[in-house]
Amino acid sequence: MDSKSDIERQLKDLIKQYFDRQGSEDFQKGKTPIKLITPSYGYEEVAEALECLLSTQVTMARKVQQFEAMFAEYIGMRHAVMVNSGSSANLLALSILTNPAIKNRIKPGDEVITPAVTWATTVWPIVNCGAVPVLVDIGLDTFNLNVDEVRKAITRKTRAIMLVHLLGNPCDIMPILELAREHNLYVIEDSCEAHGAEVDGRKVGSFGDISTFSFFFSHHISTMEGGMVLTNNQEFGEMARAMRVFGWIRDLKEKDRIATEHQDIDRRFLFTNIGYNFRPTELQGGFGIHQLGKLEPFIKARQENSQFWHEQLKKHEKHILLHQERKGTRHVWFGYPITVRPDAPFSRKDIVDFLENKKVETRPIMAGNIVEQPAMGLIKYRTAGELPNSRLVMRNSFFFGNHQAIGPVERSAIVEYFDEFMAGISRS
Ligand SMILES: Cc1ncc(COP(=O)(O)O)c(C=O)c1O
The missing domain is CATH 3.90.1150.10 (Aspartate Aminotransferase, domain 1)
Incomplete structure (x- = not known):
C-alpha cells in the first residue's frame, strides 16, 4: 500500500496535469469573452493549499508568516500583518489610529479626508471607528485625490488623510505628505488596487503611517480573499497583530514581558486590547507565497x-x-x-x-x-x-x-x- 506521502505526491501530480491541460481556446471576435479578470493562480498555489489541508494546518501559521515577510520586503515596510480582506485591513488601520492605547489618537467626531471616488470600504471604516469622512474631488486624468482640494478641505478637526491609489495609478503623494507634515495628520494609503505601483522608484504602500492591500480574486495577485496591513511603526505593528486576533497577546513580540506583568491571568487567553477576528487561513498564506513571484x-x-x-x-x-x-x-x-x-x-x-x-x-x-x-x-x-x-x-x-x-x-x-x-x- 502507498504511504501517505506517496499519495500526496500523486495528488500533486494530478493537479499539475490538470493545470497543464488548461489551454486557451482560439479567440473568436465578438464571441469569446474578454473578461474583467481571469484567475491568477495555478498548480503551485493549489498544491500549497492541498498541503495545508492534508497536514490539517489550516489556520494561520508559518505560511502566513512567510508571506508577510516576503510582502513587507517587497513593499519596503518593516511590519506586514495579513488579514482576511482589504476591507478588514482598512478597518484595522483605522482601529489602530482611533485606539485608546495610542497617545495622539483620532477621536470621535474628528475628520478624515478621503476621495469621493473609491471603493465603499475605504469610507465605511472611517465611520465604523467614529470619525467623520470628508469627501474630496478627484482629478479626471488620474481619478486620484486633487491636492488643491485636499488643502482646502483641511480644518482644525482634520486628523488624517486616507488616500487611495485608485485603479493602480499612484497618487500625487509628495505634496500630500507635505500637507500632512504641515498639519500633523496621519496618512493611510489604501493601496488595495495598486500592488507594485511606484512613485520615484519607491513602492506605494511604503509612504504612509499605515498602508493596506487587498488580495481579492480580481486584484493583481490574489489569495482568494485576503488583505495586508503594513507599517514602519513598531507600536502600530504590534497593535495590528493583537487586534487581528481578538486583542490577545499570542502573536506579539513582547508577549513574554506582557505575560509576566499579568501573572494572575492564563497567558494563553490574555487580552491587552480590543480586537476582531480578521485572521486569514493558512491556505491564503500559501497562495500569497507563490503569487508574489508572479x-x-x-x-x-x-x-x-x-x-x-x-x-x-x-x-x-x-x-x-x-x-x-x-x-x-x-x-x-x-x-x-x-x-x-x-x-x-x-x-x-x-x-x-x-x-x-x-x-x-x-x-x-x-x-x-x-x-x-x-x-x-x-x-x-x-x-x-x-x-x-x-x-x-x-x-x-x-x-x-x-x-x-x-x-x-x-x-x-x-x-x-x-x-x-x-x-x-x-x-x-
Ligand atoms: C480601493 C479599495 N479599497 C478597499 C477594498 C476592499 O478590499 P476587499 O475586497 O479585499 O475587502 C477594495 C476592493 O476591491 C478596493 O478596491
Whole structure:
C-alpha cells in the first residue's frame, strides 16, 4: 500500500496535469469573452493549499508568516500583518489610529479626508471607528485625490488623510505628505488596487503611517480573499497583530514581558486590547507565497496592454478621455479606464452596451461618487465643494479588463470594437 506521502505526491501530480491541460481556446471576435479578470493562480498555489489541508494546518501559521515577510520586503515596510480582506485591513488601520492605547489618537467626531471616488470600504471604516469622512474631488486624468482640494478641505478637526491609489495609478503623494507634515495628520494609503505601483522608484504602500492591500480574486495577485496591513511603526505593528486576533497577546513580540506583568491571568487567553477576528487561513498564506513571484510579469503584461490601447485609442480622444500615467510614477493598471466626454454624441451606456454585446466585460469606476450612494444617508459626513469630477466619473466613466490573460489578439479586438463603434457614431 502507498504511504501517505506517496499519495500526496500523486495528488500533486494530478493537479499539475490538470493545470497543464488548461489551454486557451482560439479567440473568436465578438464571441469569446474578454473578461474583467481571469484567475491568477495555478498548480503551485493549489498544491500549497492541498498541503495545508492534508497536514490539517489550516489556520494561520508559518505560511502566513512567510508571506508577510516576503510582502513587507517587497513593499519596503518593516511590519506586514495579513488579514482576511482589504476591507478588514482598512478597518484595522483605522482601529489602530482611533485606539485608546495610542497617545495622539483620532477621536470621535474628528475628520478624515478621503476621495469621493473609491471603493465603499475605504469610507465605511472611517465611520465604523467614529470619525467623520470628508469627501474630496478627484482629478479626471488620474481619478486620484486633487491636492488643491485636499488643502482646502483641511480644518482644525482634520486628523488624517486616507488616500487611495485608485485603479493602480499612484497618487500625487509628495505634496500630500507635505500637507500632512504641515498639519500633523496621519496618512493611510489604501493601496488595495495598486500592488507594485511606484512613485520615484519607491513602492506605494511604503509612504504612509499605515498602508493596506487587498488580495481579492480580481486584484493583481490574489489569495482568494485576503488583505495586508503594513507599517514602519513598531507600536502600530504590534497593535495590528493583537487586534487581528481578538486583542490577545499570542502573536506579539513582547508577549513574554506582557505575560509576566499579568501573572494572575492564563497567558494563553490574555487580552491587552480590543480586537476582531480578521485572521486569514493558512491556505491564503500559501497562495500569497507563490503569487508574489508572479506579480512583476503580471504588471508587465498590464503595462504592455495599456501602452497599446493608449496609442490606438488616441484617435478617439475627441469623444473619450484616456487615463494618464504621471511622470515619475509606475502605474499598474488595475483595469483600463475610459471617460466619455460630456459633449460626446453618445452616452456611457451606448458604448458600454456595445462593448458588452461584443462580450467585453465592463464595470463602473468602483462606487462612483460615493456621496450619491444611498448608504450615505445613514452617516455623518462632509464634502469639500461640489465634487464635479466625481459626479462626472459616476455618470461617464467605466473600465474594462487589463490583466495577464489579455494578449495581442484580445487587445487588438478591443480597439477594433472601439473603431467600429466610433464609425457608427460618425455615420449617424
Ligand atoms: C480601493 C479599495 N479599497 C478597499 C477594498 C476592499 O478590499 P476587499 O475586497 O479585499 O475587502 C477594495 C476592493 O476591491 C478596493 O478596491
